[in-house]
Amino acid sequence: MNIDKKKNALTAAKRLEKRYPDAACSLEYKMDPWKLLVMARLSAQCTDARVNIVSKDLFAAYPDVYKMAEADVEDIEKLIFSCGLYKTKARDLSKMCRQLVENFDGKVPDNMKDLLSLSGVGRKIANLILGDVFDKGGIVADTHCIRISGKLGLTGSTNQTIVERELDKIVPKNMQTDFCHRLVMFGREVCTARSPKCKECFLCDICPSCEK
Ligand code: SF4
Numbered sequence: 001m002n003i004d005k006k007k008n009a010l011t012a013a014k015r016l017e018k019r020y021p022d023a024a025c026s027l028e029y030k031m032d033p034w035k036l037l038v039m040a041r042l043s044a045q046c047t048d049a050r051v052n053i054v055s056k057d058l059f060a061a062y063p064d065v066y067k068m069a070e071a072d073v074e075d076i077e078k079l080i081f082s083c084g085l086y087k088t089k090a091r092d093l094s095k096m097c098r099q100l101v102e103n104f105d106g107k108v109p110d111n112m113k114d115l116l117s118l119s120g121v122g123r124k125i126a127n128l129i130l131g132d133v134f135d136k137g138g139i140v141a142d143t144h145c146i147r148i149s150g151k152l153g154l155t156g157s158t159n160q161t162i163v164e165r166e167l168d169k170i171v172p173k174n175m176q177t178d179f180c181h182r183l184v185m186f187g188r189e190v191c192t193a194r195s196p197k198c199k200e201c202f203l204c205d206i207c208p209s210c211e212k
């Protein structure tokens with residue numbers, strides 16, 4: 001199937017908006033940018049539901065960036081143990097908080113270069129912050145985004161950086177953040193990894209992978 005990627009991306013974004021009007025990040029960060037940064041780091045190879053649970057105790061112990069910057073790494077480890085990869089994540093969180101305090105006055109930076117200078121922050125997390133916090137757009141190329149974009153023929157790659165770059169060209173900037181949040185919802189409800197529900201899918205007519 002020869003497809004017009006830009007047109008299909010826009011169609012998909014509009015239909016996803018209709019189906020999921022309240023696009024929201026599934027990490028419950030209470031509009032605190034620093035908390036989103038911490039939770040996004042915790043979410044690697046862990047469910048958002050688990051991160052939301054673990055974060056309650058974590059933020060009760062360390063309510064702000066200054067408190068976490070002073071914390072012993074071992075104490076952070078104990079609180080985030082159930083998220084997996086806890087040693088690496090605790091080390092990153094500790095260093096990231098110290099970097100925020102030392103280099104950015106305790107504030108989360110609003111640009112890609114500075115975000116990438118933080119320990120444990122890659123382009124996926126940086127784009128999440130840029131989009132959700134600073135309203136600058138950004139493709140969050142997570143597992144749902146990569147898988148479903150591939151199914152829809154919007155990208156031929158499974159490489160996170162390439163998918164981000166390709167989608168950035170075809171999804172309008174002002175729709176990118178919500179588009180990615182909605183792909184997560186769609187990936188859990190309809191286009192699931194194990195058995196996509198093509199028969200009930202509202203994107204079937206523009207999807208080269210539709211098996212209806
Ligand atoms: S038609 Fe099937 S493969 Fe394509 S997006 Fe929908 S559920 Fe996924």
